[in-house]
Every structure is written in C-alpha cells, then in structure tokens.
Amino acid sequence: MRILVTGGAGFIGSHFVRSFAGEDELTVVDKLTYAGNPASLEPVEERFTFVHGDICDAALLAEVVPGHDAVVNFAAESHVDRSIAGAEEFVRSNVLGVQTLMQACLDAGTPRIVHVSTDEVYGSIDSGSWDETAPLSPNSPYAASKAGGDLIALAYARTHGLPVSITRCGNNYGPYQYPEKVIPLFVTNLLDGLTVPLYGDGANVRDWIHVADHCRAVRLVADRGQPGEVYHVAGTAELTNLELTVRLLDALGADRRRVERVPDRKAHDFRYSLTDAKLRALGHAPRIPFDQGLAETVEWYTTNREWWEPLRKRRAP
Structure with a gap:
C-alpha cells in the first residue's frame, strides 16, 4: 500500500514509519518543529520518501497527496502545557491543518484516510469509560483544537463522503518520545540526577498504551475501518501520576526525595478511560504488557543518551 504519513518525524508517527516502512511504500511529510526529529527515522532512512512541509500548505499537499492509497494524519501540536501558554499554533495545526x-x-x-486523535477530547470522567458515542467536552486548548479537527474530519465524511476514520487513543509511551512528556522527562531527569516535577497530589489518572500497540491499531483501521467511524485505542494500565512516578523511581533506583511537588496544571483533567470493543471487533488486541513496555522504555533512554541529550539542551522556539 502507498501511504502518506503526515507528522511522520514525531513520536507516534516515526514509530509508524519504522514499523511499516518495509511493508508499505511510505511518504513522510513533516514540518520538523521542535518535536519532529529526523534522527527518529534514521533506522529506516532508505525505506521511505521524505517531504519537508506543513499540512497547512495547500499547494504542497496538492502535489504530494495524489497517488497514495491511504493518508494517515499524525501531524499535530500535542503538549497540553504549551497550549495553555499559547493556543494559536495548536488551532492552526490541529484545526486548519486538518481542514487543509x-x-x-x-x-x-x-x-x-485515518485521522489520529486523543481521548482528551472527551474531557474528564470520574468513573467508567467512554465509548465512541460519548459527547466531546474538551478542557484544555490542546484538547479543544483536537476536537475541532475531529469534527472537521467527520464533517468531510458526512458532507462529501470522504472515506476518513478517526482513532482516539490514551497516553502513549515508548522510545523516541520527546523529553517534555512525563515518562521521558522523568526518566531523563533521574538519569541526570535531577528532581521530577509531580503535579498537585499526583492523583490524576491516565491510561497507558505502548506506541507499538497504538500504531498497529492505526494500521488496522487503515485496512479495515469504516469511513466516518471513530475507533478507540484503549491502554493496558490505568495509573495515577503518583503510581507512575513511583514505578519510574524504582526502575532507576531513586528515592522519594527526588520528587518535587509543583502547582497543579490549570483545568487538569482528573481521569481518562476508553472502551475499545469496536476496535477489538476488527481484530485488534494490545501485545505489550505495561510492566514489560515500561522496563524496555527506561532501558532505551538509559542506553540512548545520544538521541535525547541534544533535545534537552536545545531551546524550543
């Protein structure tokens, strides 16, 4: 299959490219913002075509989209704290970019077409889990921009019959993740002898999935998903942020004094949780248990300083 992968130099997109570059004929489009890293694609650098560009560039897309059997859209601004500090780029990439x-x-x-989204579009749920019919109720500018992009994609499906499916996933972890996200941030801080910043009381709950399981789900939806439908990709471990922090401390032999309590994030969602029966009916099941995946992820950051150290030293624009 000829697949155009937008945002293919980011964390999840690059894993998709590394996973399927030998199986599919891939074209990668990436703007190469601070979170887009060509080094993440080096293991398969001879197996895909790279185009440096922005999904908001209609003229560029008119050149590169034709001729592909599928388009998978990973391109997005994705860091909640950055969206709180300034939302403009999130709206541009995650809404206007999707429309373009x-x-x-x-x-x-x-x-x-598969448009990759997030569980954060639903807001927060105290108990139970969302299915794909749950109403959207985003709280952060990031989540609102992703919800806007989802609605644009679904509008194109309903108005024009565009064969687009949407996937919504929980928190991803794994190798090659930019060290502003909690697991690589905490691991690299601990490796460098620093403290780790824990929001509030650490009671907020997230559902974790290995990036490899997520990418397998996205590829499955590209093959078997129904146009105009949403598919949840549920995680394999529901943990409070404090529980996750303790696991990381233990994995690196660090004590509790390395935890620095910091003021809670504005409008911090308490809990996310998805049901994934619809995706499992297509044949999906996660393969990587959380304990195994977390141990392998910690080991990867421990042995791959040459990948993440330059990112920590570089100031983002």
Whole structure:
C-alpha cells in the first residue's frame, strides 16, 4: 500500500514509519518543529520518501497527496502545557491543518484516510469509560483544537463522503518520545540526577498504551475501518501520576526525595478511560504488557543518551 504519513518525524508517527516502512511504500511529510526529529527515522532512512512541509500548505499537499492509497494524519501540536501558554499554533495545526489535509484528500480522491486523535477530547470522567458515542467536552486548548479537527474530519465524511476514520487513543509511551512528556522527562531527569516535577497530589489518572500497540491499531483501521467511524485505542494500565512516578523511581533506583511537588496544571483533567470493543471487533488486541513496555522504555533512554541529550539542551522556539 502507498501511504502518506503526515507528522511522520514525531513520536507516534516515526514509530509508524519504522514499523511499516518495509511493508508499505511510505511518504513522510513533516514540518520538523521542535518535536519532529529526523534522527527518529534514521533506522529506516532508505525505506521511505521524505517531504519537508506543513499540512497547512495547500499547494504542497496538492502535489504530494495524489497517488497514495491511504493518508494517515499524525501531524499535530500535542503538549497540553504549551497550549495553555499559547493556543494559536495548536488551532492552526490541529484545526486548519486538518481542514487543509481533508480538502487535499477530497480533491485527490484518496481511497482511505485515518485521522489520529486523543481521548482528551472527551474531557474528564470520574468513573467508567467512554465509548465512541460519548459527547466531546474538551478542557484544555490542546484538547479543544483536537476536537475541532475531529469534527472537521467527520464533517468531510458526512458532507462529501470522504472515506476518513478517526482513532482516539490514551497516553502513549515508548522510545523516541520527546523529553517534555512525563515518562521521558522523568526518566531523563533521574538519569541526570535531577528532581521530577509531580503535579498537585499526583492523583490524576491516565491510561497507558505502548506506541507499538497504538500504531498497529492505526494500521488496522487503515485496512479495515469504516469511513466516518471513530475507533478507540484503549491502554493496558490505568495509573495515577503518583503510581507512575513511583514505578519510574524504582526502575532507576531513586528515592522519594527526588520528587518535587509543583502547582497543579490549570483545568487538569482528573481521569481518562476508553472502551475499545469496536476496535477489538476488527481484530485488534494490545501485545505489550505495561510492566514489560515500561522496563524496555527506561532501558532505551538509559542506553540512548545520544538521541535525547541534544533535545534537552536545545531551546524550543
């Protein structure tokens, strides 16, 4: 299959490319913002075509989208704290960028599109789990921008018959994740002898999934997903932030004095949780238990300083 992967130099997108570059003919489009790293693609650098560009660039998309059997959209601004500090780029990439990409796919007659989204579009849930019919109630500018992009994609499906499916996933972890996100941030801080910043009382709950399981789910939806439908990709471990912190401290032999309590994030969602029966009906099941995946992730950051140290030293724009 010829697949166009937008945002393919980011954390999840680059894993998708590394996983399927030998199986599919891939074209990667990436703007290479601070979180887009060509080094994440080096293991498969001879197996795909790279285009440096922005999904908001309609002229570029008109050139690169035609001829592909599928488009998978990972391109997004994704860090909640950055969206609170300044939301403009999130709206531009996550809403306008999606509209520009959907229009390019419509103009090109692309047979299949998968738009990758997040559980954060639903807001917070105290108990139980969301299914795909749950109402959207985002709280952060990041989550609101992702919800806006989802609605644009679904509008193109309903108005124009565009064959786009949406996936919504919980918190991803694994190798090659930019060290502003909690697991690589905490691991690299601990490796460098620093403290780790824990929001509030650490009671907020997240559902964790290995990036490899997420990418397998996205590829499955590209093959078997129904146009206009949403599919949840549920995690394998529901943990409070404090429980996660303790596991990371234990994995690196650090004591509790390395934890620095910091003021809670504004509008911090308490808990996310998804049901994934719809995706499992397509044949999906996670393969990587959380304990195994976390241990392997910690080991990867321990032995791959040459990848993450330059990112910690570089100031983001």
